[in-house]
Amino acid sequence: MALTTAGTAACAKCKFFDSEQSADLGLCRYNPPISQPSGDTAGVWPKVEANDWCGHFEAVAA
Numbered sequence: 001m002a003l004t005t006a007g008t009a010a011c012a013k014c015k016f017f018d019s020e021q022s023a024d025l026g027l028c029r030y031n032p033p034i035s036q037p038s039g040d041t042a043g044v045w046p047k048v049e050a051n052d053w054c055g056h057f058e059a060v061a062a
């Protein structure tokens with residue numbers, strides 16, 4: 001069974017995509033940063049490609 005979001009959802013079109021790195025690679029800001037094993041290291045957000053997507057996709061408002 002094909003997912004209904006396949007072909008329509010994409011990180012590049014999601015309001016949680018932070019594309020500061022490049023047009024094709026960005027950060028997903030849906031969740032807070034992920035803690036690192038060392039307590040004095042800054043947390044990170046997941047890197048995602050523009051054509052990735054997940055079930056939390058929300059389109060950027062027009």
Ligand code: SF4
Pocket residue numbers: 009010011014015016017027028029030048052053054055056057058
């Ligand atoms: S991983 Fe999901 S929530 Fe994050 S930018 Fe992509 S579609 Fe949006």
